[in-house]
Amino acid sequence: NAGVTQTPKFQVLKTGQSMTLQCAQDMNHNSMYWYRQDPGMGLRLIYYSASEGTTDKGEVPNGYNVSRLNKREFSLRLESAAPSQTSVYFCASSEGRYYEQYFGPGTRLTVT
Amino acid sequence: QQQVKQSPQSLIVQKGGISIINCAYENTAFDYFPWYQQFPGKGPALLIAIRPDVSEKKEGRFTISFNKSAKQFSLHIMDSQPGDSATYFCAAPEEYIFGTGTRLKVLA
Numbered sequence: 756n757a758g759v760t761q762t763p764k765f766q767v768l769k770t771g772q773s774m775t776l777q778c779a780q781d782m783n784h785n786s787m788y789w790y791r792q793d794p795g796m797g798l799r800l801i802y803y804s805a806s807e808g809t810t811d812k813g814e815v816p817n818g819y820n821v822s823r824l825n826k827r828e829f830s831l832r833l834e835s836a837a838p839s840q841t842s843v844y845f846c847a848s849s850e851g852r853y854y855e856q857y858f859g860p861g862t863r864l865t866v867t
Numbered sequence: 868q869q870q871v872k873q874s875p876q877s878l879i880v881q882k883g884g885i886s887i888i889n890c891a892y893e894n895t896a897f898d899y900f901p902w903y904q905q906f907p908g909k910g911p912a913l914l915i916a917i918r919p920d921v922s923e924k925k926e927g928r929f930t931i932s933f934n935k936s937a938k939q940f941s942l943h944i945m946d947s948q949p950g951d952s953a954t955y956f957c958a959a960p961e962e963y964i965f966g967t968g969t970r971l972k973v974l975a
Binding site for chain 2: 759788790795796797798799800803813814845847853854855856857858859860861
């Protein structure tokens with residue numbers, strides 16, 4: 756089992772460029788999440804999906820869109836990247852014990 | 868929005884010492900109080916969690932204690948080891964909120 760996988764691991768974008776961060780889990784979990792982690796800010800929820808076909812905004816959704824492609828995959832899209840979106844992005848999934856989220860290794864994104 | 872306030876921001880402990888990290892929450896009822904551990908370059912992973920009807924839970928060298936009247940729960944790492952050096956987060960899982968993290972360094 757790979758758990759939660761994320762691609763790419765690193766990315767550098769110029770302001771205004773777009774990109775999609777990919778996330779997949781092989782644990783058959785219903786719920787999936789996208790967080791961003793910034794120094795001194797902890798983890799902040801961007802979007803989550805409680806089940807296939809549903810998505811909801813989290814604390815910091817502006818500038819992002821998500822797609823729950825199927826039960827395994829949950830992607831995060833930046834339509835027009837801004838320097839304020841420079842961060843480390845984590846995807847996570849959970850099932851049953853909702854407080855136990857399984858995190859991917861993260862994508863380090865720099866927007867110049 | 869619910870907040871969890873974590874302290875201290877950073878902590879340096881000698882090998883074999885006790886590390887204590889605190890998390891204070893606002894007035895709401897949660898079903899679980901978890902602590903996550905994150906090593907550099909990795910995603911967070913659940914370390915230990917406690918239900919509010921239990922005052923203490925121990926797993927190996929890691930103990931969570933819960934003080935409902937003080938609205939606080941704490942992580943104690945006994946006999947701290949250099950391998951425990953990581954960032955620790957408390958969380959309010961029902962609202963997908965994490966604390967700001969405590970960076971622990973255990974000196975050999």
